[in-house]
Amino acid sequence: MPPSRHVEYVLLAEFDIDKGASLSHQYPEPTGTDEHYLSELMLPDGAHLRAEDWTIFFLNQRIPLEGSDSETLKEETAGKKPLLHVLNLVRTKHDTAARRGAMVKAMAICTRHRYLHVYKPVLLLAMENYFHNPSIAILEELYNAVNAMDLSQMPQFSWHEQQILRASDNKHMFEEKFTEIQDAQAKETLESGQQNGFPGQDVPGYERRNYIDLVSGQRKDALSLAGKDRHFFETKIVYDNIKLPIRVPLTLNPEEVGDFSLIKLVNTFTSPTSSVTSHSPHPHLDSYGPNTPPLLVLLNALLTQKRIIFLGHGHPSGEVANYxxxxxxxxxxxxxxxxxxxxxSFPYTSLLSVDDLLKCPGFIAGVTNPTFEDHPSWWDILCNIDTGKITVSRDITTLAQVVPGSGLLAPERNLDDLALARSASTLILNSPGRYDERSSSRDNRDNYDLEFLNEVIAAIQSHYSETSIRGKFEEYVTKLVALSAVYEEETYGATTIGVTPDNTPDPEGLLGTGCAFPDEHTRQRELHYFAARIEGWRSTISYKYYKKDFQIFLQQRKNRHFDVARQITRLRSAKELNDRQVTAIYQAFWTYIVDPAQIDEVLALLPHYRGGLAPFCFGLFHSSPIVRQYTLQFLNRLRNHPAGIRFIHALNRFQRLAYERLYSESMATTSKTTSAQKVYSNEPNFSTLRSNSSGRSS
Structure with a gap:
């Protein structure tokens, strides 16, 4: 359930020619944060040069100490104030009657919600009202209006349902979760309207439709809201007698705040002008030595908890915050x-906050003051958003590239490694942001990072959605975590961050556990290639959090019989699977993925931008009739799942025709038996599948 208050505080800061930045009002009570510190954040450098600027910062940040274990992390967060996300609007109004000819004011909303960007319209209206009537009553009216926003009927999704909805382009995914609420609202509206003497069909925003109730088999009338995108919950804020429509995103992940653009970040640091300054090689950052692409340096720095500054001299503070x-x-x-x-993270910070900033291990901060560039001891990585240039501090700690443990990855390089290094040294910019692998050798095909970067850039150039691009980085980090589990097992003898035979038994040894590789050569090379970064990540706060989160996952997962993610990866990319292994995979899905929550777990690993059910549909064409039958029965089971049926509708024409053919053959063979009638009683409407998928290319 959402918190009882959407907004905790409303703040107002002003710039006075004599006093400088000052905090004028805090409603309904003081935040407990230093007022001078707040006013400096609310009135960023250069704000007077722009008519308007938006920025974001956080209050009550919990900064765990380096070296803390999971129990310490739990104790550190207990009893602390909740993390507040602050949306701040700065307005400059030119007025000849004012000193220096202008007034600069800032108003901020402090909320627990990560979707704080939805409050921009009401904050604009409140700021305009404050300029006309500079009174704390304006803050009180804003506070009451936002907290009166009704989210009581917003659907609640499980983690896997949220991931399914997020990755789907279907605007009606999980429509059924809204139907009951909508129909109740519509019925109430109709009854009220009829009592007042107007017909129900004239109620705006509603339409009457018929449907067949699958339980009773009867035709029923229903009212529903038309044309809604179920990725959002639509509500409103009434402020100053103005109804402001609000669309609350339902698919934000825990580490996403606001409406930033990851595509813009990628474009900036893969542009033709982007570069990395010369520096001493660092094993955590320089995967390809001096030719490591800038975006990869930044990603490595994030994963290994380096101190990172984004500098945007002359840019609005809100733009820097979004980076x-x-x-x-x-x-x-x-x-x-x-x-x-x-x-x-410190989306915007100033020189006043340097001391607090330096206390935070691995901070990620945005600044507009170029003075930061002159103090490399303050940071490890400085990213200039103007040029795409990344500077590595000369004071960054340089680590020896020695891997502890059993000697799996010795520091000496073999001939294959030297070939890979030579291949990496040939990286050049071919088209804007595109990295060219000039050699078509096997080593280039094993360059996982280069393939990943080129895939991301190609997707952006092909106008893939923001969600799809974020999904590609989700896959990359998931792969790194899975590799880390394998690395720990081979180097240290055990792991607590991966699926293993200890927590997921595999009696017959046909399914396996953990990260899946196309072949043994790829396995060894990827472990060697990622080893330094894995060691870097193992010493970070995010690693300690992940250890704790993974144990919770093992306790709460719905399927404990086999490693679902591994089997999907094997179906996608394994080069060698014998018939016994393939049969065991499809049999496991048919046997153990039964109830809706288990199906949700599977569908969450099959995003639309990766082909959806394509890995399973390979079974429709397998030479073994047993595999084809398991595939057919599992797809039939998905057909009876509210999200699964939409995945079925999204099959391409080739897959759909194969499914239809196998289904028809199965019906012809089994129609005389009672058991077959039970299994296939809900026959899919293939004409509907064809119409829903018309225009899709195979």
Missing amino acids: VLAACAMGSGGGAVLRGFTER
Whole structure:
């Protein structure tokens, strides 16, 4: 359930020619934060040069100490004030009657919600009213209006349902979760309207439709809201007698705050002008030595908890803040895999906060003052958003590239490694942001990072959505975590961050557990390639959080019989699977993925931008009739799931025709038996599938 108050505080700061920045009002009570510190954040450098500026900062940040274990982290967060996200609007109004000809004021909303950007319209109106009537009553009216926003009927999704909805382009995914609420609202509205003497069909925003109730088989009338995108919950804020429509996003991940653009961050640091300054090689940052692409340096720095500054001299503070928030999402894997980034982030900060900033391990901060560039001891990585240039501090700690443990990854390089290094040294910019692998050798095909960067850039150039791009970074970080579990097992003898035979038995040895690789050569090379970064990540706060979160996952997961993610990866990319292994995979899905929550877990691992059910549909064409039958029965089970049926509708024409053919053959063979009638009683409407998928290319 949402918190009882949407907004905790409303703040007002002003710039006085004699006093400087000062905090004029805090409603309904003081925040407990130093007033001078708040006023400096609310009135950023250069705000008087612009008519308007938006920025974001956080209050009550919990900064765990380096070296803390999970129990210490739990104790540190107990009893602390909740983390507040602050949306701040700065307005400059020119007035000849004012000293220096202008008035500069800032108003901020402090909320627990991560979707704080939805409050921009009401904050604009409140600021305009404050200029006309500079009274705390304006803050009180804003506070009451926002807290009166009704979210009581907003659907609640499980984690896997949220991930399914997030990755789907279908605006009607999980429509059924809204139907009961909508129909009740519509019925109440109709009854009220009829009592007042107007017909129900004239109620704006509603339409009458018929449907067949699958339980009773009867035709029923229903009212529903038409044309709604179920990725959002629509409500309103009534402020100053104005109804402001609000669309609350339902698919934000834990490390996502606001409406930043990860695409903009990628474009900035893969542009033709982007570069990395010369520096001493660092094993955590320089995956390809001096030729490591700037975006990869930034991603490595985020994963290994380096101190990062985003500098935007002359830029609005809100623009710099968005780069910081985008970096948090990128490093955390689309906001979904790792955590602990936003609590170490300072979307906007100033020179006044340097002392507090330096106390935070691995901070991610946005600044507009170029003085930061002159103090490399304050940071490890400085990212200039103007040029895309990344500067590595000369004071950064340089680590020896020695891997502890059993000697799996010795520091000496073999011939394959030297070939990979030579291949990496040939990286050049081919098209804007595109990295060219000039050699088509096997080593280039094993360059996972280069393939990943080129895939992301190509997706952006092909106008993939923001959610899809974030999903690609989620896959990358998920892969790193899975590799880390394998690395720990081989180097230290055990792991607590991965699926293993100890927590997921595999009696027959056909399914396996943990990260899946196309072949043994790829496995060894990826472990070697990621080893230094894995060691860097293992010493971070996000790693300690992940250890704790993974144990919770093991306790709460719905399927404990086999490693679902591994089997999907094997179906996607394994080069060698014998018939016994393939049969065991499809049999496991048919046997153990039964109830809706288990199906949700599977569908969450099959995003639309990765082909949806494509890995399973390979079974429709397998030479074994047993595999084809398991595939057919599992797809039939998905057909009876509210989200699964939409995945079925999204099959391409080739897959759909194969499914239809196998279904028809199965019906012809089994129609005379009672058991078959039970299994196939709800026959899919293939003409509906065809119409819903018309225009899709195979």
